[in-house]
Amino acid sequence: MDSEALKKYSALHPKPAGLTLHYGTAGFRTKAEQLDHVVFRMGLLAVLRSKAVTATIGIMVTASHNPEEDNGVKLVDPLGEMLHPSWEEYATQLANAEEQELQKVITEICQKAAVNLHKDALVFIGRDTRPSSKKLSQSVIDGIQVLGGQYHDYGLVTTPQLHYMVCCQNTQGQYGKATLEGYYEKLSKAFMELIKQSHSSGESQRHLKIDCANGIGALKLSEMKPYFPQEVLIHIHNDGTKEKLNHLCGADFVKVHQKPPGGLDMKPNERCCSFDGDADRIVYYYKDTAGHFHLIDGDKIATLISIFLKELLAKVKQNFNMAVVQTAYANGNSTRYLQETLKVPVHCVKTGVKHLHHKAQEFDVGVYFEANGHGTVLFSKAAETKIRQLVKEEKDDEKREAAKMLANMIDLINQTVGDAVSDMLVIEAILALKGLTVQQWDSLYTDLPNRLLKVQVADRRVIDTTDAERRVLTPPGLQEKIDVLVKKYKLSRAFVRPSGTEDVVRIYAEADTQENADALAHEVSLAVFHLAGGKGAPPQPI
C-alpha cells in the first residue's frame, strides 16, 4: 500500500467532522454533498473485496427512488448479488474512519478478511443520471487507483445492468456479454423467441406507456428500442428532459400514494407501468372506465409469473420445486391466493432484496418480489441444465416446447437482481402468450385495503423485531397493544419495524375496508409514538 498516495488522495476527499453513516439495506444513502469521502473509500473497499474474492466487483452510484439531491453507493458481489453481509461492517468502518486512521482500518480489514494486497483487482463502475453522480464516480476511481486496482467505467447504466455486467465478467461470458449491446441482444432475442408463439392480440393490446421517473431507465430504454420487434409499441414518458428525477412520478411514488404519476396521460384501460430512479423496480397500473385507478404491484407481478411458470413446469414433468418469497409487506390476499388457489409454497423473509434473493436460491425455481416492485426469478443450476437439455433432446413436442419457453424465460429474466426492463419484458411476454388484458390480470385477486405510515422516534433501534419482522420484541408492551388493536377489525393485520434506509419507524396495516386499514394504521402509529419515544407532535388521523 502506498501510504503517501493514500494520505494525499484521502485529503482530497475529506470526511466532514462528526459525520457517521451506515451501510444499510441499500448501501450508503444521504445528501449528495456528504458522500464524496464515502464513495472514495468505497473505491478502496471494492479493490480489497476484489482481491479477497479474486473476482471483479461492481460499484453503483445511485440513490434509486430518493430525491434528486440525494445520492448513494452500493457494492455488487461477483455473481451480481448484493455485497456479502460480512463486508457491510467493513464498509461502515471504512466510511466512518477519521483520515489519520484510514490506513490502520484498511490494514485491519486486510487481516480480518485475509486480503492479499499483491493480487490484482478489477472494479466495474456505473452511475445514474443524478447531477452529482458523475463527480462521485470520479471519486470512486480515485479510490480504486490509490490501491492499484484496475477499473472499467460503464458510465450511465441502470443498477441491474451493472449487476449483469459483473456477473457476465465473472462467469467468463457464460451469463452473457459484459457490454450494453450484449445485454440488449440477450434480452431482446429471448423476448422475440417467446412472443413468436403468441397469437396476435390486436394492435391496441400492444401499447404500453412507461413512466421512467425522469431517470436512467428512459435513456436505456431508448437505446434498446432498435432491438425490439416492431410489434412492441412502447411509449416513454417522464424521460428526464423536462422534470426532476422521481418528482411526483416513478414506481415508489405510484406505490406509496396509490395514484398515477404526473406526466403520463392515462386513457381508460390503457396498460401503464412505472420504473424507479435506477430502474430496478417496476409497478403496473391502469384506470378503468369509471376513472378508478388500479395498482398492480410486486405481489401481483409475482403471482402472474408464478401462474405462467407453474403451467410450464407441469408440462416438462421434472418435479422441480418452486416457491414464492415475499416480505411482511406482501398483501394478505396475494399470499392467500398463491397458497390456497395456486398451491405454491410461500416464504416470508425480512425486508431487503438480499434476504429475498438468499431464500429464493433454495429452490429450483424461486420467484421473489417485494410489494414495491423489486424482484426477479432464480433458477437453480441443476434446473437450468435440465431445461436446456430437454430443449435439445426431448422427443415429445409439448414437453420440448414448454422447455424452450422456460429456457427463454431464463435468458429474459435478469437473475442477478430485480430489473425493471427485464421484468417488463417478462410481463409483456406472459400477457401476450396468455392473451390476458391488464384488467384480467388485475382481477386474479383483490388487494386488501392497506396503509403504510411512518413515525419519527428518538432512536428507532429501540424497536427489535422477530418472525420476519412481523412481531416486535421491544419496547415492552408494544406487541400486546398491536394485538389488541388488530382484533378490533376484520381481515386485519399490522406490524411495525425500523426502516433500514430512513430514520423512521414504518407502520403497515391492512383490513377489510380502506377506512379500517387507515384507522388501524393510525392507532398503531400512536402506539409506536407513545411506547417507542415518538418525536414532535403525535401522528394525526389519515
Ligand SMILES: CC(=O)N[C@H]1[C@@H](OP(=O)(O)O)O[C@H](CO)[C@@H](O)[C@@H]1O
Ligand atoms: C416498505 C418498503 O418499501 N421498504 C423498502 C425500503 O426499505 P426500508 O428498510 O423499509 O427503508 O428500501 C429498501 C431498499 O430500496 C427496499 O428493499 C424496501 O422494500
Ligand SMILES: [Mg+2]
Ligand atoms: Mg431502485
